[in-house]
Amino acid sequence: MDVTILISHPEYLLLVLAPLFVLCMVAEWYWGDRCQHLAESARYKPTEVLCNFVLAGMHQLSDLLTGLLISQLYLMLFAWRLFEIEMNVFSFVALVLAQDFCxxxxxxxxxxxxxxxxAHVVHHSSENMNFSTAFRQSLMYPLAGMWLFWLPLVIIGFDPKWVVFVVLLNLGLQFFVHTQAIKSLGPLEWLFNTPSHHRVHHGRNPQYIDKNYAGVFIIWDKLFGSFEKEQ
Ligand SMILES: [Zn+2]
Ligand SMILES: [Zn+2]
Structure with missing residues (x-):
């Protein structure tokens, strides 16, 4: 597949990843539900899964509609960018890190x-957690001001198309942390946000409240004092 298509149409990225999402959910459902390897709170309850998918659809629709307006603002601000940044492997890694920080x-x-x-409470409104919980998103994010947090990247000089691509890549990768099927990823736990770290974020135990805000890298929580290890 030609990656440049994804950069000029970043909204296709989640569609490209969709078969992988479906595969993971089917595998988790089979292993967790059918073979009963997972706790009750990881099971696929039809009404809740349907609710998660409907919320995802509404979230995507509101993102697409408001995206038309926000992309104009990004382009306007990009015209006043501080630096000329040519995209290559190094600037891409810098953008991934900077966007994850934001x-x-x-x-x-x-x-x-x-x-x-x-807006965000929607994502935390389930008592269960499996891959489908990742789709439980709010259509109110544009009104809440999510897009404001990526503005610094555009003002610095990263092309808005690349910024949106990396934002969606970050969200796409976060799908994989919504599972109770994987206990630990070993040494990767130190650097990355993992299912274990994100279970803490979704936990109701007093010590887990307002912890592990990470997207892709867990280092920000460790740096800014919001990290909590899963017990
Ligand atoms: Zn989550
Ligand atoms: Zn949260």
Whole structure:
């Protein structure tokens, strides 16, 4: 597949990843539900799964509609960019890191600022957790101001198309942390946000409240004092 198509149409990225998402959910359902290897809270309850998918659809629709407006603002600000950044392997890695840093603060604000929690609470409104929980998203994110957190990247000089691509890549990768099927990823736990770290984030245990805001890298939580290990 030609990757440049994904850069000029970043909204296709989640469609490209969709077969992988479906495969993971079917495998988790078979192993967890049919073979009963997973706890009750990881099971696929039809009404809840349907709710998760409907929420995902509404979230995508609101993102697409408001994206038309927000992309114009991004392009306007990009015209006033501070630096000329040519995309290559190094600038791509820098963008992935910078966007993940911004995501950390977006997610932290989503839990600490009531206006933003009003949108993000949807993601935390289930008592269960499996891959389908990743689709449980709010259509109110554009109103809550999610797009504001990526503005610094555009002003620095990263092409808005690349910024949106990396934002969606980050969200796509976060699908894989919504599972109770994987206990630990060994040494990767140190650097990356993993199912174990994200179970803490979704936990209701007092020590887990407002912890592990990470998107892709867990280092931000460790740096800014919001890390909690799963017990
Ligand atoms: Zn959260
Ligand atoms: Zn989550």
């Amino acid at each position: 995501y950390y603060w977006f997610h932290r604000a989503s839990h600490r600022v009531r206006w933003m929690w009003a």
